[in-house]
Amino acid sequence: NIDQPASTLWYHSHVHRLTGPQVYAGLAGLMIIEDPDAAISGLPNSYGVDDIPLIVQDRAFDDDAQLVYVSRGPTLMHGLRGGQILVNGVIRPKAGVPQGVVRFRILNASNARIYTFAFEDGRSFHQIGTDGGLLARPATMNSLVLAPAERAEVLVDFSDGKSARLLSGQDFNDPMASGNMMGGMMSRMMGADFGGPTTIDEDGRFEIMSFEVNQAKAAKVQAIPVNIASAPSEPDWGEPVRERSFSMEMSMGGMMGSQNSMSINGKPMDMSRIDSQIKLNETELWKVSSNNMAHPFHIHGTSFQIVSQNRQKVAFDQTGLKDVFLVQGEAEFLVRFRKKADSTTPFMYHCHILEHEDAGMMGQFTVS
The missing domain is CATH 2.60.40.420 (Cupredoxins -  blue copper proteins)
Structure with missing residues (x-):
């Protein structure tokens, strides 16, 4: 019996001392909870068309394209970060989206990397949900920080028909992010890409994925809602005891x-x-x-x-x-x-x- 608001969740292996390598190897997945009794939200809800999950991970691969996991020294102290960015298991993919409002359910499923998501063209987007469910109204923003395990639901308006590229800034929690000297040294020692992702500008931003408008896909929603009718009421838990x-x-x-x-x-x-x-x-x-x-x-x-x-x-x-x-x-x-x-x-x-x-x-x- 599932007793919680509609939300974007995930699950993963939790074996003590082995969680890191097991999640890194793939023992994790996304789970979407829907509430049939909630008010009609007016949000995009066609899975894979205008309601799209984005599971973002970073990984290191060796010269034979095999995953490499190392947990010692800097990677143990600061967490493991890889030089390749994957979305839904694909390195820097390209997705077709309808010419309208699209809902993305973003999960940071990386072991340690913190992302600061933003679009290359500077377009704004609208957060409508957090880990535990929907917000009462959209929050307009130009960038979004997600730490490991955090989720966010956002609306992006593609009605202008233009392509867009989703980027991230450097991980401000990684002491090796600027210059990646230690990452480069580890890469040479381990034969894998533990350095930072390839940057695309002088600010050190790197590509997550790109989007192209596909006229064959139907856009059911053409405007960002003012309020979200299906959002749960804010809990009133009273004063702490x-x-x-x-x-x-x-x-x-x-x-x-x-x-x-x-x-x-x-x-x-x-x-x-x-x-x-x-x-x-x-x-x-x-x-x-x-x-x-x-x-x-x-x-x-x-x-x-x-x-x-x-x-x-x-x-x-x-x-x-x-x-x-x-x-x-x-x-x-x-x-x-x-x-x-x-x-x-x-x-x-x-x-x-x-x-x-x-x-x-x-x-x-x-x-x-």
């Missing part, structure tokens, strides 16, 4: 290949330990902090509301329900659980840079 703090921490042991070089609140992941015990249907305020670099924090078993980032309110497009959020400094979430989890099958919270998760930046909790 308690606060919890979580600090995502790194040590230099990762450079030496230590399996427990990452931690939360000073404790590396231990499958025999329950880190928190949470009460069912009680609202809590979680204060989550990161050190050394930004970390995407993911909570299993619920969606949450972002209260603030570094004591500042977040933009409207971040006010929808989330299950992953890129913490840069300190963030505050309102969290409430409606599903139980016992000590034999606990929920988890963790950094969604998969190499960090595998190295111990994860904890377990029960809900009762």
Whole structure:
């Protein structure tokens, strides 16, 4: 029985210490939840025509076009990044779209890379959904940042009939992004493309994919809606009854290949330990902090509301329900659980840079 709003979700392998290599090798997929009882949205909804999933990943290949995965030294400390960008399993594809409004469901399924998506011609687009479902109204923007595991639904207007190329800026969370000296050295040592993607301008942007208008495809929607009728009501969880703090921490042991070089609140992941015990249907305020670099924090078993980032309110497009959020400094979430989890099958919270998760930046909790 699926009990949640319409949303764009995903699933992947979660074997402790093997999540990174298994997801990298392909054990992941997209899942779309639809709500037959929701009001008619007026949004594009013809799958593969004007409602298109975009699963974005970066990968490294050797000279024989085989995937190469390495988790040690810099790739363990900062997460693995590859030099080739794939969308739906294809390197820099080209898609035909109708001459009208098209809905893209974008998933960052990369192990570590953060993307800043934008169109080469500078056209604006409109975010209509976050991890946990639709927003009450579209949010107009020219760029979109997605950390690993984050999803966003956006509307793009192709009514002008022009082709477009989707780009990304450099990963601001990658200390090797500018110049890629270390990536180039790793590529030479491993015989694979661990350097950054090929850039197309002086700003270091690189291609994700391109789009061409196909007149044979019917465009059912010709205008961006003002409001989204099928969006769920904003939850009113009341005042939090308690606060919890979580600090995502790194040590230099990762450079030496230590399996427990990452931690939360000073404790590396231990499958025999329950880190928190949470009460069912009680609202809590979680204060989550990161050190050394930004970390995407993911909570299993619920969606949450972002209260603030570094004591500042977040933009409207971040006010929808989330299950992953890129913490840069300190963030505050309102969290409430409606599903139980016992000590034999606990929920988890963790950094969604998969190499960090595998190295111990994860904890377990029960809900009762």
